[in-house]
Amino acid sequence: MSAYVDKKILITGGLGFIGSNLARALVGQGADVTLADSLIPQYGGNPFNIEDIREQVSVNVCDVRDPFAIAYLLQGKDYLFNLAGQTSHLDSMADPQTDLDINATAQLSILEACRKVNPEIKIVFASTRQLYGKPDYLPVDEKHPIRPVDVNGINKLAGEWYHLLYNNIYGIRACALRLTNTYGPGMRVRDARQTFLGIWVRLLIEGKPIKVFGDGLQLRDFNYVDDCVEALLLAGTCDEANGKVYNLGNTEVIGLKALAEMMIQLGYGGAFELIPFPPERKVIDIGDYYSDFSLIKSELGWQPKVDLRAGLTQTMAYYQTHHRNYWDDNQ
DSSP: OOGTTTTTTEEEEETTTTHHHHHHHHHHTOOEEEEEOOGGGGGGGOGGGGGGGGGGGGEEEOOOHHHHHHHHHHHTTSSSEEEEOOOOHHHHOOHHHHHIIIIHHHHHHHHHHHHOOTTEEEEEEEEEGGGOOOOOSSSTTTOOOOSSSHHHHHHHHHHHHHHHHHHHHOOOOOOEEEEEEEEESSSOOOOOOOEEEEEHHHHHTTTEEEETTSOOEEEEEEEHHHHHHHHHHHHHHHHGGTOEEEEOSSSOEEEEHHHHHHHHHTTTTOOOEEOOHHHHTTTTTSSSSBBBBHHHHHHOOOOOSSOHHHHHHHHHHHHHHGGGSSSSSTT
């Protein structure tokens, strides 16, 4: 990872969950890090996420939908970790135009700015497993049919493919990582806009029951944020990744009911209850999902290192200490 020493890095969504953890890792490796974040309340940016590195990074409050701000920030950068996005599946259905503007149109604008002001930059784009839709087979590899079940998946797919197109046509080095359920310190826990696991953490700390939809037998895989950050850093330094997409994932697969039981067993008390799927969630539910990540393992040498129980233990301890920085007790 010495490739990042003294390199100039721009992270969009830099005050968000993954962006702030990535920034911390890059600062530790001697990089010159600039964070761009809109700090729009529903999108997950939180200044407290960088409390410990605030004096070691530059922060620019701007929106990826502002092409002039982004073009200015891209000048002279060696790497762009493009993490900004609208992540809520329900919000994308309720307000599809905003999702399109952030996850597709703004991505094209960013790439055009790279082409015009900094064609030598290397880009790593945070994509999502959501674009596969309901799996035909498990584990899901990169050859699985693409069949998004919501507006968010379609727009994230467009954003991803714009990056690959600009790599292939204009030579702007870019790759994409299709993230699965990423969790850890700094994730949005105020509500379920970013991940259902976030609201589960909040409910446990508040002494309220975790709500598990359906029969709770739906299978999922998870990546602790440190493992996700390592994948981003590897993809950035490796030119073999250019023009490619990689799944992240985990061999540790668990049902949601069993996951709730595991979290309760961590020592914070609490309970869970099975509730029927809300209609708006049922229509976009994908059933069981877990990834085949053998491609990134074989080509970039990445595999997850943090097991689920250890990652959840660290996550719960973090929010037990810092929860007032992530939600108002009166809300």
